[in-house]
Amino acid sequence: xxxxxxxxxxxxxxxxxxxxxxxxxxxxxxxxxxxxxxxxxxxxxxxxxxxxxxxxxxxxxxxxxxxxxxxxxxxxxxxxxxxxxxxxxxxxxxxxxxxxxxxxxxxxxxxxx
Amino acid sequence: xxxxxxxxxxxxxxxxxxxxxxxxxxxxxxxxxxxxxxxxxxxxxxxxxxxxxxxxxxxxxxxxxxxxxxxxxxxxxxxxxxxxxxxxxxxxxxxxxxxxxxxxxxxxxxxxxxxx
Numbered sequence: 001x002x003x004x005x006x007x008x009x010x011x012x013x014x015x016x017x018x019x020x021x022x023x024x025x026x027x028x029x030x031x032x033x034x035x036x037x038x039x040x041x042x043x044x045x046x047x048x049x050x051x052x053x054x055x056x057x058x059x060x061x062x063x064x065x066x067x068x069x070x071x072x073x074x075x076x077x078x079x080x081x082x083x084x085x086x087x088x089x090x091x092x093x094x095x096x097x098x099x100x101x102x103x104x105x106x107x108x109x110x111x112x113x
Numbered sequence: 114x115x116x117x118x119x120x121x122x123x124x125x126x127x128x129x130x131x132x133x134x135x136x137x138x139x140x141x142x143x144x145x146x147x148x149x150x151x152x153x154x155x156x157x158x159x160x161x162x163x164x165x166x167x168x169x170x171x172x173x174x175x176x177x178x179x180x181x182x183x184x185x186x187x188x189x190x191x192x193x194x195x196x197x198x199x200x201x202x203x204x205x206x207x208x209x210x211x212x213x214x215x216x217x218x219x220x221x222x223x224x225x226x227x228x229x
Contacts, residue, residue, distance in 0.1 A: 031215055043204065043219040056216065091158060095215075100146055100165070102217060104158035 006092050006105035013112055018080040021108045023092030024073055029103075034067055034077050035091040037107070043091075049075065050097075082112045116140075117205050117220035125226050126195045133180070134190040134223045136205030145209050147188040148217060149179065152202040161203075164188060192225075200227045 005024040013019050025032050033048040047057040052069045060067070064083070069075040079086055093104040116139040126132035138147065149161040164172045164179045172179045180189040192199055202224050206217040 033216055042221050045216045045218070048216050050215070056214075089156065093158075093217075097215070100148070100163045101160060102148070103160070104150075106157050109156075 004092055004094050004103050004105035006090075006108050008108060009106060010109045011111070013082055013110070015083055015112055016081040017112075018078065019082045019086075019110060019112075021077040021090050021092075021110070023075045023077070023105060025075070025092070025094030026103055027073065029094035029096045030072075031095045031097065032069060032075050033093045033095075033102075034075070035093065035104075037089045037091060038087075046077070046090075079110075082110075084112045086110060087112050117207055117218055119205055119220035119223050121223045122221075123224040123226070125228055126192075126199075128197060128227055128229050129194055131191060131193045132195055132225065134192070134203050134205075134225065136188045136190065136220060138186050138188060138205075138207050140186075140207065140209065142209050145207055147179070147181070148206040148208070149177070149188075149190045150204045150206060150219075151199075152204065152222070153198075154201070158204075162190065195227045197227050197229060200225060 007022045030051050034046040035043050037043045046059045047067045049069045067077045089107045089109050091104050091107045093102050095102045118137045145166045147164045151159045162172050162174045162177045162179050164181045171181050176193045178191045202222045204222045205220045208217050
């Protein structure tokens with residue numbers, strides 16, 4: 001298995017632009033998580049899905065952030081409009097219920113200038 | 114609320130020596146799981162070891178072992194025979210499936226530096 005695949009690895013964008021981060025979970029995993037990592041706040045959960053359904057989005061900072069999971073093999077995290085304070089590393093992770101192995105993608109380093 | 118505390122922002126260890134990274138947690142739920150992840154400078158998150166709250170024995174995975182003291186709510190990671198490649202950030206995390214919560218809550222991390 002190729003693991004959790006995130007794209008792009010790096011993204012530099014100008015303030016006000018729309019940014020879309022992508023994630024392909026491990027096949028068969030039924031939970032998908034989006035995390036954000038910053039120096040100040042550490043690793044924060046943004047949202048997670050179970051069987052493509054959003055379960056907890058209480059970590060989404062504001063309405064500028066949205067996430068979708070149209071099918072079991074693909075999820076997106078969109079920021080519109082982006083702001084410099086959104087600069088962070090965004091991780092996607094997946095797991096299978098009853099399996100304690102949470103597998104993380106390599107992350108997307110987002111820089112908003 | 115779930116809380117994970119890692120009190121050591123940074124630690125140094127001599128190569129080939131053992132090191133213990135501290136982690137305490139706060140929960141009132143009897144069912145929970147504890148995890149340790151390694152994040153090298155390249156940025157990926159690597160799963161190291163898992164301990165369930167009902168597990169009778171401390172978890173071990175190669176050079177990694179988890180010193181689980183339930184009454185003290187601590188889950189310290191022990192790395193034996195440190196190697197230069199162990200230099201990284203280490204994160205302790207917890208989940209609460211008993212509360213219907215499957216996300217991992219992370220501590221702030223400990224930066225480990227292995228000295229040759």
